[in-house]
Amino acid sequence: MTADTGLVVAGFGRVSLVRTGEGLLVQARARSRRVIAVAGDQIELLEGGFIGAVAPRRNLIARTSAFRSKLIAANVSQLVLVAACEPPFSDELLCRALVAAHRAGAEALIALNKIDLKAGREQARARLAPFRAAGVEVIELAAMLDPSPLADRLRGRRSVLIGQSGMGKSTLLKALVPEAEVRIREISAFLSSGKQSTTASRLYAIDASTELIDTPGLAEFGLAGLSTQDIAEGFADIAPLAAQCRFRDCRHLSEPGCAVSAAAAAGALSTRRLELYRRIVAAP
Numbered sequence: 001m002t003a004d005t006g007l008v009v010a011g012f013g014r015v016s017l018v019r020t021g022e023g024l025l026v027q028a029r030a031r032s033r034r035v036i037a038v039a040g041d042q043i044e045l046l047e048g049g050f051i052g053a054v055a056p057r058r059n060l061i062a063r064t065s066a067f068r069s070k071l072i073a074a075n076v077s078q079l080v081l082v083a084a085c086e087p088p089f090s091d092e093l094l095c096r097a098l099v100a101a102h103r104a105g106a107e108a109l110i111a112l113n114k115i116d117l118k119a120g121r122e123q124a125r126a127r128l129a130p131f132r133a134a135g136v137e138v139i140e141l142a143a144m145l146d147p148s149p150l151a152d153r154l155r156g157r158r159s160v161l162i163g164q165s166g167m168g169k170s171t172l173l174k175a176l177v178p179e180a181e182v183r184i185r186e187i188s189a190f191l192s193s194g195k196q197s198t199t200a201s202r203l204y205a206i207d208a209s210t211e212l213i214d215t216p217g218l219a220e221f222g223l224a225g226l227s228t229q230d231i232a233e234g235f236a237d238i239a240p241l242a243a244q245c246r247f248r249d250c251r252h253l254s255e256p257g258c259a260v261s262a263a264a265a266a267g268a269l270s271t272r273r274l275e276l277y278r279r280i281v282a283a284p
Contacts, residue, residue: 005055008041008074010187010202017190018045027190039201039213040074040158059104061160063096065222073160073201073213078107080150082163082172083128085112085120090164091127095276096221097162098136099234103226109137111150113168116142130270134237143168147175158211160201165217173214177204223284228252231284232260235277237269253278 006018006028014030016037030037030051037043037054044052061072061079079101083089094110101108110131112124128138141149154176161169174181187202201215223231228251233239238260242250246257252274254261263269 004045006043006045008037008039008043008203010039010190010200011037011041012200016043016051017187018043018051020045025186025190036071038071038074039203040076040160040211042075059106061100061104061106063100063218063221064224066224072162072215073203075158076104076106076160076213077157078109078159080154080159080161081108081110082161082167082169083110083112083124084114084163084167085117085124086114087166088120089124089127089167091131091272092276092279093164093218093221094131095235095273096223096280099223099226099231099280100221102234103230109139109153111172112138112140113143113172115140116145130237130273133270134235134273136236143172143175147172151176154206154210154212156209158213160213160215162215162218162221164219167217169214169217173204173212176212177206223280226284228281231277231280235273237273238277241269251281253281 004021006020008016009019009025010017014033016028018026018028020026026049028045028049028051035051035054037051042055046052058075060074061076063070063072079097081094081097083094098108110128112128115121132138139149139153141147161173163169177183183204201213203211203213205211232242232252241260241263242252244259247255250258252258252260260269260274264271264274
């Protein structure tokens with residue numbers, strides 16, 4: 001049996017849509033439940049439409065709970081966290097995704113969409129101010145008017161769009177991807193064979209060196225399995241302070257000699273950022 005290689009464009013369970021080396025889209029199925037492929041994976045494609053193996057991943061973005069892990073995308077360069085002026089976004093979800101990006105060794109930025117809407121604009125900017133202060137890049141755009149601020153940041157990378165429903169991700173995708181409507185219908189037609197196809201991430205090639213992975217709207221982003229230190233390291237403003245705590249295993253909750261708590265009390269660290277960190281530690 002001969003084998004070829006392919007790139008997973010979308011997948012659900014044991015079934016994946018794969019782009020072959022010749023640029024064709026084919027359906028492939030894993031022979032074992034232990035083989036799980038996700039958008040961005042490079043796979044061994046066997047005759048008969050079977051997936052032989054998944055190539056070693058550079059990184060993997062996944063959200064995890066105490067009971068299961070949901071793979072989002074593989075081998076990504078950066079996470080684009082989409083927020084909007086309206087409706088209100090979850091700053092906790094943004095923090096969780098930033099922790100996941102740090103763990104994966106991927107860059108991350110926040111795209112504040114619908115900046116043309118005056119209502120909610122200044123409030124959204126204020127809520128993102130602590131992220132800017134922590135060194136997180138925030139770009140502003142109106143996807144329906146001009147997606148170029150984000151398009152410039154995507155070039156030469158494989159990026160994954162992450163955000164809640166209502167943030168305008170679909171509009172952003174269609175503005176960024178050539179012939180988006182046709183390609184979305186093509187992938188959706190394949191995924192319609194799955195009962196929960198709306199939960200699948202989908203990869204789109206913008207050009208030869210630029211790819212964008214769209215994900216379903218997320219209501220939560222579990223980080224089960226990460227240690228307190230893992231979570232703290234995902235907060236760029238908390239990590240350097242943590243190194244100054246009296247105890248190496250300080251959780252930055254109510255321990256004596258905690259440099260993180262002291263910084264928040266002195267106004268040198270956003271109290272909201274510390275609150276979000278503590279919430280994630282309590283229920284990763």
